[in-house]
Amino acid sequence: DTAVSQTPKYLVTQMGNDKSIKCEQNLGHDTMYWYKQDSKKFLKIMFSYNNKELIINETVPNRFSPKSPDKAHLNLHINSLELGDSAVYFCASSQGLGTSGQTGELFFGEGSRLTVL
Amino acid sequence: SQQGEEDPQALSIQEGENATMNCSYKTSINNLQWYRQNSGRGLVHLILIRSNEREKHSGRLRVTLDTSKKSSSLLITASRAADTASYFCATGQGGSEKLVFGKGTKLTVNP
Numbered sequence: 001d002t003a004v005s006q007t008p009k010y011l012v013t014q015m016g017n018d019k020s021i022k023c024e025q026n027l028g029h030d031t032m033y034w035y036k037q038d039s040k041k042f043l044k045i046m047f048s049y050n051n052k053e054l055i056i057n058e059t060v061p062n063r064f065s066p067k068s069p070d071k072a073h074l075n076l077h078i079n080s081l082e083l084g085d086s087a088v089y090f091c092a093s094s095q096g097l098g099t100s101g102q103t104g105e106l107f108f109g110e111g112s113r114l115t116v117l
Numbered sequence: 118s119q120q121g122e123e124d125p126q127a128l129s130i131q132e133g134e135n136a137t138m139n140c141s142y143k144t145s146i147n148n149l150q151w152y153r154q155n156s157g158r159g160l161v162h163l164i165l166i167r168s169n170e171r172e173k174h175s176g177r178l179r180v181t182l183d184t185s186k187k188s189s190s191l192l193i194t195a196s197r198a199a200d201t202a203s204y205f206c207a208t209g210q211g212g213s214e215k216l217v218f219g220k221g222t223k224l225t226v227n228p
Contacts, residue, residue: 040220043205045218090160097212101147103147106150107162
């Protein structure tokens with residue numbers, strides 16, 4: 001039973017197209033994230049939702065629009081894809097700050113490799 | 118701005134040897150976490166150390182934290198070929214759910 005699952009695993013598309021990546025977690029966590037990992041393996045946070053509310057929105061082009069229909073799902077839609085969007089996108093979830101007020105362990109999906117041609 | 122910086126960027130050792138990776142960060146943190154990423158896979162949490170802790174162990178892993186130097190180290194003892202992966206440190210800051218990752222150390226353990 002996969003804890004954090006994201007689809008599709010691979011996505012190859014042309015510049016200018018629109019695409020979506022879906023993520024689901026069955027851990028009962030309140031907080032979900034999207035991270036982008038570039039070709040140099042650098043992992044950068046993009047968005048975070050807590051119980052369907054957007055709580056972190058880094059400097060990301062507004063072509064990227066996250067959506068959380070419920071706390072177990074966080075989708076990422078990308079409009080007008082550009083070459084520089086090619087990367088691996090990771091979804092993750094956590095318990096959030098919890099009683100300690102500290103960010104806990106993140107559980108990651110296997111990643112969605114997006115290639116823009 | 119990026120928080121953690123791992124050192125070295127790449128490390129190659131023989132099976133059975135110990136591997137040490139370092140992480141430095143810039144601002145105050147409430148905890149520091151280490152993750153492993155096998156090639157083509159997602160990240161897996163290894164260990165979390167809080168800012169008021171100095172050392173933590175988990176199996177063959179030992180993590181130290183020096184908040185005065187803003188640095189942490191991950192030691193893997195008696196390494197195995199299966200430890201081959203990239204290792205990332207990540208820092209959590211007070212009151213935020215954001216976890217900021219470093220660039221990672223690529224560890225290769227040769228059989």
